[in-house]
Amino acid sequence: MRTRGRNFKLFTSGDLGDQIRDKWRSRLLSSLPDLLHRPSRLGRGKWMTVATLGEFRVVDDRGILDMKRTAEVLCDAAREVHRVVEGAP
Numbered sequence: 001m002r003t004r005g006r007n008f009k010l011f012t013s014g015d016l017g018d019q020i021r022d023k024w025r026s027r028l029l030s031s032l033p034d035l036l037h038r039p040s041r042l043g044r045g046k047w048m049t050v051a052t053l054g055e056f057r058v059v060d061d062r063g064i065l066d067m068k069r070t071a072e073v074l075c076d077a078a079r080e081v082h083r084v085v086e087g088a089p
Contacts, residue, residue, distance in 0.1 A: 006053040007039070008081070011046055018044065025050040031084045035077050053077075 008028060012020050021042070028036050028051040036051040043049065056077070058069040 007049045008036070008051040008053075009047050010050050012048060013046060017046075017048065021048045021050055027084050028081065031080050032077055035073070 010021055010024050025038065029038060035054050035056060037054050039049040039052050056070065056073050058066045058073060060066050
């Protein structure tokens, strides 16, 4: 699995690509439902997008980006994705 831009992509080969994509999409979306979203379209190929990163930027009451809180959101999300990937059978 790798990220490219705001997409989480999975490399598959063989006849089980769709099943593998669906399994990983389900795992990731259920682990971070407020931050990860289903891709707008599901393709078939060697590299398939399984999830898309939603809005992660945090702004203060004046609409200015809060860098510290934004970094915390991204770090928490990265830890959760790693937990899901590393803990998968």
